[in-house]
Amino acid sequence: MDASLSRALRGAVAAAALVCCATAGCTAHAPPSGQDTAAATPMALVDLQSQYQKVIKQVLPSVVQIQASSELGSGVVYDGAGHVVTNAHVIGKEKTFQVTTASSEQPVGAHLVYAYPQQDLAVIKLDKVPAGLKAAVFGASEKVDVGQIVLAMGSPLGLSSSVTEGIVSATGRTVSEAGGGTGATLANMVQTSAAINPGNSGGALVDLAGRVIGIPTLAAADPSLGSSAAPGIGFAIPASMVKTIAGQIVKEGKVVDSGRAALGITARTVVNGSYQPAGVAVVDVSNGGAADKAGLRPGDTITAVGGQQVTTVTALQEALAAAKPGQKTSVTYQRDGNRKTVTVTLGEQ
Structure with missing residues (x-):
């Protein structure tokens, strides 16, 4: 822990202890005569x-x-060679971009290296590396704790080099970009109270040691406000996943090992007589894929995966998001009015 941060925390604890003692009538830890006890909190x-x-x-x-x-x-900035990691939905289907860095007065041209919409990540490369370009330091997502102070950095609403502050509100969230982004379902997301606004996507969620712990990607939508973002509920792709995907793109020019489980099907949501989602119809089965090997075929309707009810394609994606390729899971489906359950060895997306 940084020394100044350690002093800040010790000061805050000391101040809290003094308040508790005063409330309880305790004098055992009273400060020396003439010392201003209120000074501890401002110093912290x-x-x-x-x-x-x-x-x-x-x-x-x-x-x-x-x-x-x-x-x-x-x-x-991912490395000193000019690779930049961002969200796939930021670049869309574009191949060339204008990038403004902290060390360049004018925008620098850049081109797409590879986009991986399934994880909403992409890597672009600057056509010319400006002097002083500084790569970020990426942290370990598994060490992120709820309550940890974080800063979100980016260009919300076009306001470059903006910073907002908050905490890690939760970890391990699975969220779907339904109606926005790439439509991907993303697992193990970091939830934060730091403001995430349009333009923040692809930026940095940073801890107080200066390490990037996530890439801010989307904000939750408040149903009562239509499509407006719900204040204080944002999500970031964890740094571990960012390093895995970006590292492969930089080295191989593409993603060769996604770590994302798949059934190997094309599917659509089906509804019941009351027009309510009732399952996922298998439209096509990839030859030699996980579903094909398990005996699933077009026309089957999947209703559960791993004991988790599945009523929509998004629900199916969420059920698979926490699984790994090679993992065995149960798939329950309807065929010709009969309910069946098979064990499937999941493939890779």
Whole structure:
């Protein structure tokens, strides 16, 4: 832990202890005569503010603004060779971009290396690496804790180099980009209270050690507000997944090992007599894929995977999101009015 942050936390704890003792009438830990007990909290806040400023100064130069023909988003410098990782939905179907970095006064041209919409990630490469380009440091997502202070950096609404603050609200979330993004279902997402607005996508979610722990990707929609984002509920792709996918793209030029499980089918949602989602109809089966080997065929309607009820294609994707290729799971389906269950060895997406 950074020394200044450690001092800030110790100061905050000390201040809290003094308040508790005063409330309980305790005098055992009273400060020496003449010492201002109220000074502990402001000092802690000063130390914490200094840490914020230190992290922002350290990481913000590694966050860039990406301009496609119709989209504006953010990206994170992946290495000194000019590779930048961002969301696939930021680049869409574009092949060339204009990128504004912290070390370039004018936008720099960039081109697509590879996009992987299934995980909503992509890597682009600067046509010319500007002097002073600084790669970000990516942390370990498995060490992220709920309650941890984080900063979101990017270009919300086109306001480049913007920073918002919050905490990690939850980990291990599975969310679907239904109605937006690439339509992907993403597992193990980091939920944060830091504001995530249009333009933040592809930027950096950073801890107070200056490490990128996630790529901000989407905000939850509040049904009562139509398509408007729900305040304080944003999601970021964990750094471990970012490093896995971006690392393969940089090295191989594509994703060769996604780690995402698949049945190997084309499917659509079916409804019952009341027009309610009732399952997933198998439209096509990939030859030699997981479903094919298990005996599934077009016309079957899947109703459960791994004991989890499946009523829509999104529900099927969510059921598979936490699984791994090679894992065995049960698939329950309807065929000619009969209910059947088979064991399937999952393939890779």
